[in-house]
Amino acid sequence: MTYIVMDPCIKCKLMDCVEVCPVDCFYEGENSLVINPDECIDCGVCEPECPVDAIKPQADDEPGGKWLKINTEYAKLWPNITVKGTPPNDAKVFEQEAGKFERFFSTKPGRGS
Ligand code: SF4
Numbered sequence: 001m002t003y004i005v006m007d008p009c010i011k012c013k014l015m016d017c018v019e020v021c022p023v024d025c026f027y028e029g030e031n032s033l034v035i036n037p038d039e040c041i042d043c044g045v046c047e048p049e050c051p052v053d054a055i056k057p058q059a060d061d062e063p064g065g066k067w068l069k070i071n072t073e074y075a076k077l078w079p080n081i082t083v084k085g086t087p088p089n090d091a092k093v094f095e096q097e098a099g100k101f102e103r104f105f106s107t108k109p110g111r112g113s
């Protein structure tokens, strides 16, 4: 089992989650993060750190495992991130939005740290 980053992270990318992970398994995209399910030890420490509730246990995934697939795929492509960076200026604007994946998800890598 693993934890997964879901839709609320997109365009918010607050990064409060990255520094608490004991195994450093967050990976950075241009406008969101993912967890590497093969590295996550299912400790749950990151879940309460996210101010927008973007991190959930795998059991809370959508039918078909949509977010597990996204986390697995992009953890292989994006750089590791262990240090909190500066969130986007307009993060607040996107906090209450739903369905951001279809409209805003960027496949481009972030800078990592
Ligand atoms: Fe890291 Fe634990 Fe969160 Fe998994 S559940 S990403 S190991 S902090």
Ligand code: F3S
Binding pocket: 005, 008, 009, 010, 012, 013, 014, 015, 016, 017, 018, 032, 033, 049, 050, 051, 052, 053, 054, 055
């Ligand atoms: Fe995203 Fe929440 Fe972490 S917005 S970067 S999952 S603190």
